[in-house]
Amino acid sequence: MDVARQNPNMLRPAGIALATIVLASVGLAAPPVSKPTVAILTFDYSGKNAGLEPLREGLAQMLIADVSQVANVQVVERTRLAALLEEQKLGQSGKIDPASAARIGKLLGARFLVLGNYFDLASSMRIDARVIEVETGKIVRAVGVNGASGDFFALEQELAGKLGDVLTAALPEASKPSTVTRPKPPRVKSTTVATYGRALLALDRGRKDEAKKLLKDVVTEAPGFALAKSDLNALLQ
Numbered sequence: 001m002d003v004a005r006q007n008p009n010m011l012r013p014a015g016i017a018l019a020t021i022v023l024a025s026v027g028l029a030a031p032p033v034s035k036p037t038v039a040i041l042t043f044d045y046s047g048k049n050a051g052l053e054p055l056r057e058g059l060a061q062m063l064i065a066d067v068s069q070v071a072n073v074q075v076v077e078r079t080r081l082a083a084l085l086e087e088q089k090l091g092q093s094g095k096i097d098p099a100s101a102a103r104i105g106k107l108l109g110a111r112f113l114v115l116g117n118y119f120d121l122a123s124s125m126r127i128d129a130r131v132i133e134v135e136t137g138k139i140v141r142a143v144g145v146n147g148a149s150g151d152f153f154a155l156e157q158e159l160a161g162k163l164g165d166v167l168t169a170a171l172p173e174a175s176k177p178s179t180v181t182r183p184k185p186p187r188v189k190s191t192t193v194a195t196y197g198r199a200l201l202a203l204d205r206g207r208k209d210e211a212k213k214l215l216k217d218v219v220t221e222a223p224g225f226a227l228a229k230s231d232l233n234a235l236l237q
Contacts, residue, residue, distance in 0.1 A: 057197035070164030105134035186224025
């Protein structure tokens with residue numbers, strides 16, 4: 001008896017399984033699972049040291065670079081986000097309210113937003129972050145780190161690792177990345193990252209000579225700061 005003719009559904013796997021079989025039969029791989037987009041906004045500063053206000057730009061750029069390494073997501077570039085904020089006239093006060101943040105996420109086609117704040121006390125610093133699902137506005141999870149402001153890189157990378165874990169947990173099983181081994185970060189002061197943030201702001205505003213000078217100061221203070229070196233090299237070319 002021809003079983004397939006009796007019950008043709010036996011040979012018709014549904015959805016993605018069928019697509020996988022067809023692609024395999026012609027020697028093609030199944031299409032990759034698309035990466036969800038994450039937008040990391042600049043964090044609010046709730047301290048009293050005006051010199052640490054620009055750190056918010058440096059922190060955002062560092063998190064963008066690191067989170068993209070620890071989670072299988074597409075992270076929006078800082079320059080693209082800055083251009084959107086300028087276009088929409090948002091964030092000029094240095095703070096973005098929840099409604100504006102949700103609108104930014106939708107305009108960017110982001111699935112998740114990362115918001116947060118930081119403050120300093122004596123020689124220590126606290127950074128808190130929340131991962132928000134754009135479609136529902138719900139907080140997926142909140143995480144935080146604290147430590148010495150003189151070792152800001154370690155703080156940032158600890159936070160990036162926690163954010164990566166939150167985002168990874170929210171992904172479908174097929175999208176989960178493999179474990180990333182990362183080298184020990186260089187020791188960088190929070191004030192140095194604030195100078196880096198000032199350089200990024202200068203770049204956003206087209207003041208390349210000012211940005212170049214600031215980046216040279218950053219690299220002198222922290223030779224192991226790879227992001228600052230990369231930005232400086234781009235300006236020197």
